[in-house]
Amino acid sequence: MAKGIRAKTITWCAALCALIAPSVVTQLANTKRNADLTADIVESSLTVHLRRAEVVIDLAVDALRKADGHNLSRCDDAALARMRRFVLVTAAIKEFSVLNADGSIACGNLGKTSDVIRFGPHFGGADPQVLFYAVRYADNGQLGIRIASQASETRALGVIVPAEWIVPAGLSVRHAAIHGITVSLSDGPVIVNDTQASELLESDRIEVTRTSGRYPISVTVAGSRSAVVREELSLTLLSHLAAIVIGLLGATLIIIQGRRHRDDLLSEMKAALIDREFVPFYQPILDLDTGKLKGCEVLVRWRKPDGTIVPPGAFIDLAERSGFIFPLTLYLMEQAAADLGPVFRARPGLRCGFNLCAEHFRNDHIVADVTKRFTSSTLPLSQLLLEVTERDPLPDVDLARRIIAAFQGMGVRVALDDVGTGHGGMSYLLKLGVDVMKIDKLFVDAISTERYSTAIIDSLIDLAAHMRMEVVAEGVETFEQVEALRRRGVQAAQGFVFAPALPASSFRLLVESMEAVPSIKQGDVFVV
Ligand code: C2E
Ligand code: CA
Numbered sequence: 001m002a003k004g005i006r007a008k009t010i011t012w013c014a015a016l017c018a019l020i021a022p023s024v025v026t027q028l029a030n031t032k033r034n035a036d037l038t039a040d041i042v043e044s045s046l047t048v049h050l051r052r053a054e055v056v057i058d059l060a061v062d063a064l065r066k067a068d069g070h071n072l073s074r075c076d077d078a079a080l081a082r083m084r085r086f087v088l089v090t091a092a093i094k095e096f097s098v099l100n101a102d103g104s105i106a107c108g109n110l111g112k113t114s115d116v117i118r119f120g121p122h123f124g125g126a127d128p129q130v131l132f133y134a135v136r137y138a139d140n141g142q143l144g145i146r147i148a149s150q151a152s153e154t155r156a157l158g159v160i161v162p163a164e165w166i167v168p169a170g171l172s173v174r175h176a177a178i179h180g181i182t183v184s185l186s187d188g189p190v191i192v193n194d195t196q197a198s199e200l201l202e203s204d205r206i207e208v209t210r211t212s213g214r215y216p217i218s219v220t221v222a223g224s225r226s227a228v229v230r231e232e233l234s235l236t237l238l239s240h241l242a243a244i245v246i247g248l249l250g251a252t253l254i255i256i257q258g259r260r261h262r263d264d265l266l267s268e269m270k271a272a273l274i275d276r277e278f279v280p281f282y283q284p285i286l287d288l289d290t291g292k293l294k295g296c297e298v299l300v301r302w303r304k305p306d307g308t309i310v311p312p313g314a315f316i317d318l319a320e321r322s323g324f325i326f327p328l329t330l331y332l333m334e335q336a337a338a339d340l341g342p343v344f345r346a347r348p349g350l351r352c353g354f355n356l357c358a359e360h361f362r363n364d365h366i367v368a369d370v371t372k373r374f375t376s377s378t379l380p381l382s383q384l385l386l387e388v389t390e391r392d393p394l395p396d397v398d399l400a401r402r403i404i405a406a407f408q409g410m411g412v413r414v415a416l417d418d419v420g421t422g423h424g425g426m427s428y429l430l431k432l433g434v435d436v437m438k439i440d441k442l443f444v445d446a447i448s449t450e451r452y453s454t455a456i457i458d459s460l461i462d463l464a465a466h467m468r469m470e471v472v473a474e475g476v477e478t479f480e481q482v483e484a485l486r487r488r489g490v491q492a493a494q495g496f497v498f499a500p501a502l503p504a505s506s507f508r509l510l511v512e513s514m515e516a517v518p519s520i521k522q523g524d525v526f527v528v
């Protein structure tokens, strides 16, 4: 059952990982996606605004070129009329003037005087005849670019492109992620500064500047990553929802897969029981004082048709949890009786031990089952030892006590298995009234290794002596351990130092070679 809990824990951990992993991956992907998305939005906004600025300036420069050759620098009525017409038909320009060498207005569509103030230096574009400089209207502070081309020795023609036509208010290509758009003459005076009030943190900001290849114009666009995150929130939520659904599906699949594997294994085991693939192996138990055989423990093995031997660790937990352990235990009892009945009957001092699990103590059916199997069997009840493991909690300790008493009343001896490792501890030893204490390999190992204290095994042996229980040490692997156990008064042991669990034929040979058949007299009593 402890192994069952471990297997369940692994399945649940795997299911939990499957549940969480898509969300984590989605979160990472979203973070990366949001960063990429911000850069994309900034880039496309920049392209659109620079292109728009170039197109507006194209129109203005085109108007200047068209005006060339019309003698506008003469400032006569015809020239003024033509200037007014240019302004009227050219959407990009607001003012058309003839400029003196000092930059003052000689004449223009708005008259001689204009409240336009020039600021900053002038810049040249691809065409050296055309100059650009920044201007501001004194009355309303509106900004713009004056574009001027030389018309005569002393005069130039100039047009003004208002800033609002380069980045029209309310028409800017704005995504929620765009924080600011700036247009300047090269890296000089700023013509457009369409920036939102709040300052962006450096870590949140993506800013890109690009300069026109034809005109001395630079456009800078700044974007906010967090704004993209907010803007994309619904998409992010959707992706998280999808991740949770995928996670749930994955977790469900893992659990279903675990159950299916369990179901498949169980079906396989049921078929294997019918095909007699489960076989009892027998591990000898020896008397440490005399070196004689005291009996054996039945340990199940699954012999597959291809000859491979599967140890109980691979299936016993499922057998115990699924109830398959009931037919399996009865089958092993029948098989062991058939394997050992004759040799054991001739040696009444030997006992054959069977493992029972906590589930066997849920009700008293096991008493009737054992009685039925062994009453008239070749292996008599008096040669049985039933091992109750304390590794898993007994469902009802009082009922277990009554079942154990019933066995003892039939001449069956009962051992508490794996003592010291499980749930029962002292209380099982005191309450269950068993005859034999099987000390787990864990404590036997402590004897020969200096790393562990021998206090537990010493007190278990003391306790057994006080309660008149026999002690069997399990998992004894060295002669040093045998010696130490013997010195402490332990009567019996099993372990690889003597023999592993053996197939029936080998174990029978061992019994026959170690234990000559005693001459049985009427009334002899054998106690193990
Ligand atoms: P267990 O009842 O404690 O059985 C002793 C285990 O220790 C056996 O493992 C045995 O092969 C192994 N062992 C014996 N001597 C040594 C040794 O010197 N060194 C080491 N390292 N191991 C040793 P096995 O056969 O793999 O059985 C494992 C467990 O499976 C058993 O532990 C028992 O809890 C369970 N089991 C085996 N057969 C049955 C069965 O028929 N019914 C039930 N309910 N459980 C069984
Ligand atoms: Ca056992």
Ligand code: CA
Pocket (backbone or CB within 6 Å): 417, 418, 438, 440, 474
């Ligand atoms: Ca054991």
